[in-house]
Amino acid sequence: MEAIAINKQSQFKAEITMKYDVSVYKKNGNEFERVPKEYLKRGNAYQVIAITDDYIQLNNGHYIVNVDPRQYDIQFGEVTMNERMPICSRSGVILRYVEAGQKFKIRSIHDNCIGIGNKQYVSIQHDIAINLL
Numbered sequence: 307m308e309a310i311a312i313n314k315q316s317q318f319k320a321e322i323t324m325k326y327d328v329s330v331y332k333k334n335g336n337e338f339e340r341v342p343k344e345y346l347k348r349g350n351a352y353q354v355i356a357i358t359d360d361y362i363q364l365n366n367g368h369y370i371v372n373v374d375p376r377q378y379d380i381q382f383g384e385v386t387m388n389e390r391m392p393i394c395s396r397s398g399v400i401l402r403y404v405e406a407g408q409k410f411k412i413r414s415i416h417d418n419c420i421g422i423g424n425k426q427y428v429s430i431q432h433d434i435a436i437n438l439l
Contacts, residue, residue, distance in 0.1 A: 319353065319354065319355060319382075319438070319439045320353075320354040320357070320380050320381060320382045320439060321351050321352070321353060321354065321380070321381050321439055322351070322352050322354050322362065322364075322370075322378050322379070322380045322381075323349065323350065323351045323352075323378060323379045323380075323381075324346045324347065324348050324349070324350065324352075324377065324378050325348060325376075325377050325378055325379070326348050326377050327345045327346065327347055327348050328345060328346045328370060328373055328377065328378075329341070329344075329345060330344050330345065330346055330364075330368040330369065330370065331361075331368065331369045331370070331371050332367065332368060332369065333369060338361070338369060338371050341368065344368075346370065352364050352365075352366075353365040353366075354380070379413075380413060380414075381411045381412060381413065381439070382412040382413070382414075382415055382438055382439060383411075383412045383436060383437045383438035383439045384409055384410065384411060384412060384436075384437045385409065385410050385412055385420055385422065385428060385434050385435070385436050385437075386407070386408070386409045386434065386435040386437070387404050387405070387406055387407065387408045387409075387410075387428070387432075387433075387434055388406055388432075388433040388434060388435060389406050389432065389433045390403060390404070390405050390406055391403065391404060391428065391429075391432045391433075391434075393422070393426045393427070393428060394419075394426070394427050394428075394429065395425060395426070395427065396419075396425065396427060401426055410422040410423075410428070411423065412436070412438070418430060418431070420434075420436070
C-alpha cells in the first residue's frame with residue numbers, strides 16, 4: 307500500500323482500517339499522551355476527521371501518531387468511471403485502461419488526481435463520479 311501523500315491538513319472525512327493493533331493518544335495542550343490499555347484493533351474500521359503530516363484524528367477525539375502508512379488502509383470514498391479511461395502512475399505513465407462503470411476506493415486525494423492504491427491514479431480531468439464519505 308502506498309503512503310498517503312498529504313502535506314497540509316486535509317478536511318476530508320475518511321475511514322481507516324488498521325492492519326495491526328495500534329496505540330491511541332489524546333491531546334493534552336500541544337502534547338500527545340498515550341491512552342493506557344486502549345488500542346485500535348486490527349481489522350476494525352474507525353472514522354477519521356482530520357489528517358496532517360503529524361497525526362490522524364479520529365471522530366472520538368483520539369489520535370494516531372507516528373504510525374507508518376503501511377500499517378493501515380484508508381478510504382476517502384469511492385470513484386466511478388463514467389467512460390473508458392487510463393489509470394496512470396503519479397508521473398503520468400499509463401499503466402492500464404479501465405472500462406466505464408468500474409468503481410475503486412479512493413486511497414489518496416491530490417490536486418489533479420485521485421489515488422486508487424498500488425501507485426495508481428485517475429486524473430480528475432476525466433469523466434468520473436466521486437462519492438466522498
